[in-house]
Amino acid sequence: MTHEFDGKKYERASTHQKEWGAKLIAELSLQGTERVLDLGCGDGTLTAQLADLVPSGEVIGIDASHGMIDAAQRKSRRNLTFLVMDINDMDFVEQFDVVFSNATLHWVKDHGILLRNVNRALCVGGRLRFNFAGEGNCSHFYKVIREAMLLEAFADYFSEFVCPWYMPSVDEYSAVVKASGLGGARVWGENADRFFQNAEQMTNWIDQPSLVPFLVRVSDRKKGAFREYVVRRMIEETQQADGRCFETFRRINVYAST
């Protein structure tokens, strides 16, 4: 299942995702001629940075959210294309030198299929570089959202709810990559815990993207109350004496080649 996001709001609320992504892009040491696929490109900011680095290459960004792709399209140019596409449906064949993904693949449940499709999309000698959420990520948000879903006022909306995220441990994911048959694989964890400067910054991140898969299940009449509960409890749980708000961000990093 995929979700709709507000690409413009996300663009303003995604400082930390952009920081992680810029670090990942710098590590790629691109030569300028590569063909690059960005899985879950969101508002396209990082995809555009990739395109800047491959003036003689080509970059395609895919995302399932029309709202995200609408925001991304404004950045498209000769060597940069954006497509509305579910990652689970991609069927590229030997088309890319690099498959890149930042802050997205915890939304994809079956990584056995994902890695098979990525392997097929890569040319001989191609490589992948992912960073996504792993075990222990967003522990405060998890605690509060579980609490909210169990409240009498909202519980009926979540009776058949399945968590939209896959956040494995390093060991678990290492086994998945090993089974994929990709070469030169490295999987490592990263503690990227951080402080939001104030409650407003954290609330923007709660709104886009974190709350989206939960709020969509609640009736319009009760959406406001649900959001208000989550925001209030998150501030209670995470705000420090100096006004900043703390959250755990635990990442899985993956590198592999064909």
Ligand SMILES: C[S@@+](CC[C@H](N)C(=O)[O-])C[C@H]1O[C@@H](n2cnc3c(N)ncnc32)[C@H](O)[C@@H]1O
């Ligand atoms: C947190 S955003 C990351 C966006 C961008 N990579 C960045 O780092 O700013 C996650 C993105 O993954 C996209 N996404 C989630 N599941 C997807 C799927 N199955 N297929 C395509 N895109 C998906 C969402 O629409 C969203 O734009």
